[in-house]
Amino acid sequence: MAVVHIPAPLRSLTGGETDVVVPGATLAEVVEALEERFPGLKSRLTEGDRIRPGMAVFVGGVQTPFHLSTRVPADAEIYFAPAISGG
Amino acid sequence: MATETKYRVIGTRPVRPDGVDKVTGRALYGADIVLPRMAHARVLRSPHAHARIRSIDTRQAEALTGVLAVVTAKDLPDVDAILMVGEGGDVNMRHASHNILAHDKALYEGHAVAAVAATSPHIALEALKRIVVDYEALPPVIDVRKAMEPEATLLHEDQFTDTAGEKSEKPSNIASHTIAEEGDIEKGFAEAKVVVEREFVTQTVHQGYIEPHAAVAEWRSDGFLTLWCPTQGAFAVRQQCAQILQHPASHIKVVPTEIGGGFGGKISVYLEPVAAILSRKTGRPIKILMDRAEVLMGTGPTPGTYIKVKMGVDAEGNITAAQALLAYDAGAYPGSPVGAGCMTVFAPYRLKNVRIDGYDVLVNKPKSAAYRAPGATVAEFATETVVDEICEQMGLDPLEFRLKNGAKEGDWRPFGPPYTRIGAIECVEAAQGSDHWKAPLEHEAPNGKRRGRGVASGYWMNWGGTSSCTGRLNGDGSVFLLEGSTDIGGTRASIAMQFAEAFGVDYAQVIPQVVDTDTVGYNDVTGGSRTTFGTGYAAHALAQKMQRDIVEKLAPIWEVEPDTITVEGACYASNGKSATIMEVAKLLDEKGIQVVSSVTTSPHNSSGAFATHIADVEVDSETGKVDVVRYTAVQDAGKAIHPAYVEGQMQGGVAQGIGWALNEEYFYDSAGKLRNATLLDYRMPTTLDVPPIETIIVEVPSPDHPYGVRGAGEVPIVPPPAAIANAIYDAVGVRLQTLPMSPAKVCAAILAKEGAA
Numbered sequence: 001m002a003v004v005h006i007p008a009p010l011r012s013l014t015g016g017e018t019d020v021v022v023p024g025a026t027l028a029e030v031v032e033a034l035e036e037r038f039p040g041l042k043s044r045l046t047e048g049d050r051i052r053p054g055m056a057v058f059v060g061g062v063q064t065p066f067h068l069s070t071r072v073p074a075d076a077e078i079y080f081a082p083a084i085s086g087g
Numbered sequence: 088m089a090t091e092t093k094y095r096v097i098g099t100r101p102v103r104p105d106g107v108d109k110v111t112g113r114a115l116y117g118a119d120i121v122l123p124r125m126a127h128a129r130v131l132r133s134p135h136a137h138a139r140i141r142s143i144d145t146r147q148a149e150a151l152t153g154v155l156a157v158v159t160a161k162d163l164p165d166v167d168a169i170l171m172v173g174e175g176g177d178v179n180m181r182h183a184s185h186n187i188l189a190h191d192k193a194l195y196e197g198h199a200v201a202a203v204a205a206t207s208p209h210i211a212l213e214a215l216k217r218i219v220v221d222y223e224a225l226p227p228v229i230d231v232r233k234a235m236e237p238e239a240t241l242l243h244e245d246q247f248t249d250t251a252g253e254k255s256e257k258p259s260n261i262a263s264h265t266i267a268e269e270g271d272i273e274k275g276f277a278e279a280k281v282v283v284e285r286e287f288v289t290q291t292v293h294q295g296y297i298e299p300h301a302a303v304a305e306w307r308s309d310g311f312l313t314l315w316c317p318t319q320g321a322f323a324v325r326q327q328c329a330q331i332l333q334h335p336a337s338h339i340k341v342v343p344t345e346i347g348g349g350f351g352g353k354i355s356v357y358l359e360p361v362a363a364i365l366s367r368k369t370g371r372p373i374k375i376l377m378d379r380a381e382v383l384m385g386t387g388p389t390p391g392t393y394i395k396v397k398m399g400v401d402a403e404g405n406i407t408a409a410q411a412l413l414a415y416d417a418g419a420y421p422g423s424p425v426g427a428g429c430m431t432v433f434a435p436y437r438l439k440n441v442r443i444d445g446y447d448v449l450v451n452k453p454k455s456a457a458y459r460a461p462g463a464t465v466a467e468f469a470t471e472t473v474v475d476e477i478c479e480q481m482g483l484d485p486l487e488f489r490l491k492n493g494a495k496e497g498d499w500r501p502f503g504p505p506y507t508r509i510g511a512i513e514c515v516e517a518a519q520g521s522d523h524w525k526a527p528l529e530h531e532a533p534n535g536k537r538r539g540r541g542v543a544s545g546y547w548m549n550w551g552g553t554s555s556c557t558g559r560l561n562g563d564g565s566v567f568l569l570e571g572s573t574d575i576g577g578t579r580a581s582i583a584m585q586f587a588e589a590f591g592v593d594y595a596q597v598i599p600q601v602v603d604t605d606t607v608g609y610n611d612v613t614g615g616s617r618t619t620f621g622t623g624y625a626a627h628a629l630a631q632k633m634q635r636d637i638v639e640k641l642a643p644i645w646e647v648e649p650d651t652i653t654v655e656g657a658c659y660a661s662n663g664k665s666a667t668i669m670e671v672a673k674l675l676d677e678k679g680i681q682v683v684s685s686v687t688t689s690p691h692n693s694s695g696a697f698a699t700h701i702a703d704v705e706v707d708s709e710t711g712k713v714d715v716v717r718y719t720a721v722q723d724a725g726k727a728i729h730p731a732y733v734e735g736q737m738q739g740g741v742a743q744g745i746g747w748a749l750n751e752e753y754f755y756d757s758a759g760k761l762r763n764a765t766l767l768d769y770r771m772p773t774t775l776d777v778p779p780i781e782t783i784i785v786e787v788p789s790p791d792h793p794y795g796v797r798g799a800g801e802v803p804i805v806p807p808p809a810a811i812a813n814a815i816y817d818a819v820g821v822r823l824q825t826l827p828m829s830p831a832k833v834c835a836a837i838l839a840k841e842g843a844a
Binding site: 009010044045 | 264507691
């Protein structure tokens with residue numbers, strides 16, 4: 001089961017829960033599991049078949065590509081964060 | 088603090104491969120490209136900060152003898168795409184297209200509205216005067232706080248505030264609101280003995296690269312387009328042009344010329360698509376150059392900001408809570424580095440109760456672009472000034488405070504997983520041990536000025552990105568190393584050194600070349616402090632792959648199985664036979680066997696780099712002029728591949744930071760016009776403004792790189808304004824909360840203090 005750290009602006013959708021444990025072998029499945037428990041989360045995290053533009057995602061400490069087919073290891077910690085740009 | 092591993096090549100200081108060409112003038116920069124039948128183009132720019140474009144009449148310009156073509160936004164296709172360019176940053180390509188040629192509105196003074204191609208640059212300039220643009224001037228909004236007000240003039244009627252995917256009900260100049268929260272902020276402040284809350288204002292500044300933008304385009308009749316330009320990312324240019332022109336990326340080749348500085352400002356395209364459509368329209372190669380005023384007015388600077396920081400500390404000197412509000416002006420289109428500002432604002436510290444709010448705000452200025460550790464310098468200016476005030480109020484040593492509260496492996500950080508192995512503490516310890524910190528400071532200088540000393544820390548994330556390299560073994564044992572990463576700070580050398588180390592050959596045997604987008608696999612931009620890390624990682628992987636490929640080709644010649652061949656450094660051996668790589672290369676070459684290997688790697692970079700700086704200043708209390716008289720930069724480089732280039736990055740970052748701290752600013756009048764669009768009036772530091780900068784390289788190896796490399800290019804610009812502000816306070820007892828800390832502001836602060844006394 002993955003542990004998803006809920007970004008602060010989305011905690012109103014999780015009743016204030018900051019860390020949520022959900023099943024899922026891929027990011028898509030994790031997002032679906034989140035949506036089932038907390039309706040409205042999916043549309044805030046994703047757009048089409050990818051993570052929302054402007055957002056980055058870390059799975060197991062590693063920043064992943066933006067597509068939702070990314071594999072999620074068992075007990076992985078998942079963070080959603082703003083995408084950044086450097087100079 | 089050297090690491091245990093002994094290297095042959097890494098850690099040495101060889102001469103850079105591109106050095107001779109650059110000092111003899113042979114190196115080709117953007118403006119040096121000349122092609123047969125080439126024509127010249129220039130860009131017409133808006134004189135208004137904010138105006139609706141009713142019409143553009145190009146007939147008189149087109150009628151001028153020598154004019155070949157005129158283009159406006161109507162010559163560009165509609166675009167609707169989000170493209171990842173640079174360090175994970177998403178770029179709205181519709182905005183990018185509108186930025187290179189204004190569509191319905193001009194959104195800043197200098198916004199391009201049309202371009203002319205002619206047989207000479209002089210005719211092109213004359214033709215610009217004959218283009219008639221009917222503008223309806225609109226009120227501009229320049230200040231970030233005024234732009235955030237509900238009744239502010241809107242730049243885009245269809246812009247709504249995005250808060251993690253939720254849109255505001257009404258249009259707004261606030262493009263996005265970023266939030267990070269951890270722990271209980273109210274409880275944290277309630278536990279504090281001392282709470283300091285201060286507001287900071289900083290002005291727009293430019294990267295100040297010496298080479299202006301330039302582009303040459305040749306759109307052939309078969310649909311293949313070649314672009315020559317100085318850029319931080321040839322593949323990023325290709326991607327952007329493919330989207331803006333709606334032309335297949337496979338039909339676009341980008342040839343990166345040498346680059347006279349970038350610092351983040353040469354990632355976005357400005358001239359390239361315009362040159363391309365003019366080339367297509369005229370059937371001739373087109374060259375476009377910017378002059379300095381165009382660079383300052385028409386390309387992306389780093390934002391002006393408003394920042395509020397509040398921090399609480401208990402009686403034992405532990406931080407109990409920290410809060411920040413960061414509002415960054417994005418310029419005319421969304422995309423300021425406020426997200427990075429939010430990530431870095433408290434990065435040097437271990438925090439349990441924290442709240443960070445970041446706002447990306449539209450104003451009538453050029454669309455902001457990355458600038459060396461984008462967003463971090465101004466954020467740390469705020470935090471590190473507040474920390475200094477807390478230390479003063481509590482009688483704490485500022486470096487001891489940083490040791491006590493410094494971030495370590497496993498600590499929480501905003502917007503991501505906890506820190507992995509980092510060197511924040513080691514940097515502070517090295518600063519404590521420096522000659523500079525131990526040297527006594529006389530506050531009264533012999534020349535009558537007041538002296539002061541300040542410290543500040545800073546952080547910048549590092550990015551891994553994707554890099555590709557190709558290696559070709561030559562018959563004499565040398566290797567052509569083909570890279571796609573633009574060399575801005577000596578990366579030909581740092582990448583070649585990593586290849587040489589892993590391949591077991593001398594540095595002199597590796598011949599690195601930065602090549603075009605058709606010749607090597609994909610490379611992300613040279614940005615995000617990633618190239619020595621990411622492309623070096625690829626070079627290390629390439630060396631290993633080439634060794635495997637050589638073994639496969641050597642085995643049948645030696646009549647052995649490949650898995651019996653051992654490789655140790657430059658020596659290949661099996662069943663009593665052995666040969667050096669020189670001998671193997673000769674043998675393969677004689678038999679007509681080629682070894683050409685390629686790799687593409689995308690390493691994750693989890694840690695980032697910290698720095699702690701010490702500044703001594705002299706302040707003239709009568710004029711307010713501040714001179715930096717001694718400066719020491721301490722930085723964790725993980726492993727310095729080429730220490731001289733790391734030191735160069737540190738010194739360059741500090742020099743830019745001194746300019747940002749003391750002089751540089753975009754000065755706008757009430758009509759939104761930039762009043763200092765020359766390097767005479769936009770005052771960058773000269774050698775007279777920058778003292779010798781002492782450097783201390785700390786080496787806490789990165790866990791993500793085979794040699795422990797961390798990015799070195801960006802973090803040295805983060806601490807200087809805060810370190811200098813704290814030194815000014817130590818000298819004359821006034822805290823400057825605005826950048827730049829120009830003589831007028833310092834003088835006014837001193838007078839205000841004396842008046843209050």
